[in-house]
Amino acid sequence: MRITLKIFTYMAVGFVILGIVGYFWLKTSLPTVSGDLIVPGLEQPVSVYRDRNAVPHIFAGSKRDAYFALGFVHAQDRLWQMEFLRRLGAGRLAEVLGPQVVRTDKFIRTLGLPRAAEEIFANSNADVQAALKAYADGVNAWLAGRSGALPPEFALLRYEPEPWRPADPLLWSRLMATRLGRNQASETMRLRVAEALAENGLPAELIEELWPQAGVAEPTSIASSALVPKPDWLQDSGSNGWVLHGDRTTTGKPILANDPHLRFGAPILWYLAHIEAPGLRLTGATVPGVPFMVLGHNGKIAWGMANGGGDVEDIFVETVDPNDPEKYLTPEGPQPFRKRREIIKVKGDDPVEITVRETRHGPVVSDLLSTPRADGRVAALATPAVRGDDSTVAALKAINESKHWRDFEAAARLFHTPHTNLFFASTAGDVGLVSAGRIPVRKAGTGFAPVRGDDGVHDWSGFIPTEDLPRRHNPSSGWIVNANNRVVGDDYPYLITRDWGPPYRAERIIEFLKKRDQHDIDASEALQGDTVSAAARKLLPLMLAAPASAAREKEALSALREWNYEMSRDRPEPLIYATWLRHLGRELISDEISGPKARAYQRLLNRPGARFVHTVLTVKQHWCNDISTPEAESCSDLLAETLGLALDELEARFGDDWSEWRWGEVHRAAFSHPVLTHSPLAARFANLNIESDGGDYTVSRGMTAGQGRISPETHLDGAGYRAVYDLADLDNSRFMIATGQSGNLFSPNYDDFLERWRDGKYIRIVGGQKFLRDGGGTLLSLKPN
Secondary structure, eight states, rough: OHHHHHHHHHHHHHHHHHHHHHHHHHHHHHHOSSSSETTTSSSOOOOEOTTTTEEEEEOOHHHHHHHHHHHHHHHHHHOOOOOOOHHHHOOHHHHHHGGGHHHHHHHHHTTTHHHHHHHHHHHHHHHHHHHHHHHHHHHHHHHOOOOOOOOHHHHHTOOOOOOOOHHHHHHHHHHHHHHHOOOOHHHHHHHHHHHHHHHTOOOOOOHHHHHHOOOTSSSSSOOOOOOOOOOHHHHHHHOOOOOGGGGGBBBSSSSEEEEEEEOOOOSSSSSEEEEEEEEEEEEEEEEEEOOOOOEEEEEEEEEEEEEOOOOOOOEEEEOOOTTTTTTOOOOOEEEEEEEEEEEETTTOOOOOOEEEEEEESBGGGGGSSOOOOOEEEEEEEGGGGGGGTHHHHHHHHHHHTSSSSHHHHHHTTTTTTSSSSEEEETSSOEEEEEEOOOOOEESOOSSSSSSSSSSTTOOOHHHHHHHSEEEEEOOTTTTEEESSSSSSOOOOOOOOSSSOOOOHHHHHHHHHHTOOOOHHHHHHHHHHHOOOOOHHHHHHHTTTTTOOSSSHHHHHHHHHOOOHHHHTTTTSHHHHHHHHHHHHHHHHHTTOOOSTTGGGGGHHHHOOHHHHHHHHHHHHGGGSSSSSSSSSSOOHHHHHHHHHHHHHHHHHHSSSGHHHHHHHOOEEEOOOOTGGGGGHHHHHOOOEEEOOOOOOSSSHHHHHHSSSSSSSOOOOEESSSSEOOOTOGGOOOEEEEEHHHHHHTSSSSSSHHHHHHHHTTOOOOOHHHHHHHTOOOOOEEOOOO
């Protein structure tokens, strides 16, 4: 017995020692941020100052060395993030993560994103290629010269990254083009809903009511003169942006504010940096893995972006030739499918081989279904995201180097994917917006649902000419606003989309801007943090018509009547309202689209949208009737029923005293690590979450989950980057990202921005070399050999 006890004691001590050794070994993965380093591949010395917020300030003797140094610094702080995005975009996750991600790799390979990236690189001009090569050289210089461990994820997965290739940064741009295009998912959802309506004996025209179009009274940013599986990472996203002319500011110079909304992750996508070299001065947000400044200023202009929301994808239902399954029907007769073979390596399992078929419209995405269609039809995806002649990377480089509106306009013509609203302001006083991208011109139809591919009726005839894309320059109103709302009016000669985003954030921004004649930078900061729900202001008065006989319902309605519509984490009213709206939305449509295929549209069931609910309560009240019962129910009946359901749920979760309920208890911004989240121990340190304000339709966006395995109120999507640019003094511009500069969970900078981000705080990114030397940061001198 004593011997056995000793053995277990020795084993326990051994594991403790191994754990301590492993901990200190993994800590060597933190980068060297001070001192001198000899770095082969540099042409001239480069100084990298990191300020107190760990933001690197790169001073290089040439543009080439600046791109090289940015690649080096990105690799120091965010190597695993870069590697993960590279493998995601290349369809090579299964090589290191195993069978559970084969589905995602199949989707990427079927689209052909790796092939598109290679073609884009080959078609890029020499300057763009040189920048991409210099950046890759910088990443590889860090990989070759490191002396410690790789970041913890590599140790966990037991592999080392391959050298960086010049085309690798283009994989991220293809991911974004695919992610923000996203119309394929809407088309597929509508087809499934149409099938469900038919099963319940209801007309397909009801689909138009489920997806109501933007009304003529909604703000416009520019007054005009079961087919496809969807990967989890394809999520709806949005952005806010506004630019004020100097006539509307206290300084007489423009202010530009921008906060793009994407799915949260740990670390956040964005990485702050300041870069100076002859002919290059950039400050703002980069994306690790990409050599150009994505959002920021260059000393002369500032720019921002918001998803344009254009309908740039179509599903074409192709008919397989009944006489030859190797062909499909076209207006010119049967044509052979183009085929290519893709082999997906899988960690711990045999490789998976797929044959990708393509039609004249694009890749056959229905082949990804676990059970292929047996009716002689297949679905092909048409999208500009997979074209090899895309010049968006050249546009980004040109924007970085623009000095005036005319330069910016010329750069915007090169911006192909995704469809993006590009905001502009200059120190010269100009402001503007260009809605840039390749937006298809259809021979017929609106892209609302999948269409036949064999007759050519709905084929694309090209893209909206760049000279006809919506734009605005120095408007008389003194401002330009876009928050994914409609960009043009009904008299615009081309179809951009029939599915503009909800107007609520844009309405709130415009309301705020109209309150005063002139604004300062602090006002734009406050507006980015605004939590008033314009949607609640429209919906709640209609919902409050609910009859209430019980005391708890009366108390809840009374509290909501006194509510100021702020989605504050410390208040109960946002929680009551959001839960009631969720139940109401679900009950409005659950009877019409119920059936055995209900799982296919759970997302719609859990969050049908405020615009739809408003339409029902004001115009289309027939949705309030439950078609599964013989009685006719009114909206008043349904409002009372769903209020009771909401209060039942909340009491079960939080107790009977509604005054103690808090929105922040459930509305927590959640930043999950894509790999370590699956390890219970590592997830405790790698995943980040914090109580947050805001909601689905507030300017400070707190987009909720609405479905899935987590709480429906979890805050999953929002402004991972916020910036306000002061064109009177660009050093006075304000910046913030959501987590921290480092992607290494052993670093104190992994999460040091989180609370400041939640509380609406900002930093400034300023300083020449002397200022930075005296400011308490660190200096890393990179020297050529």
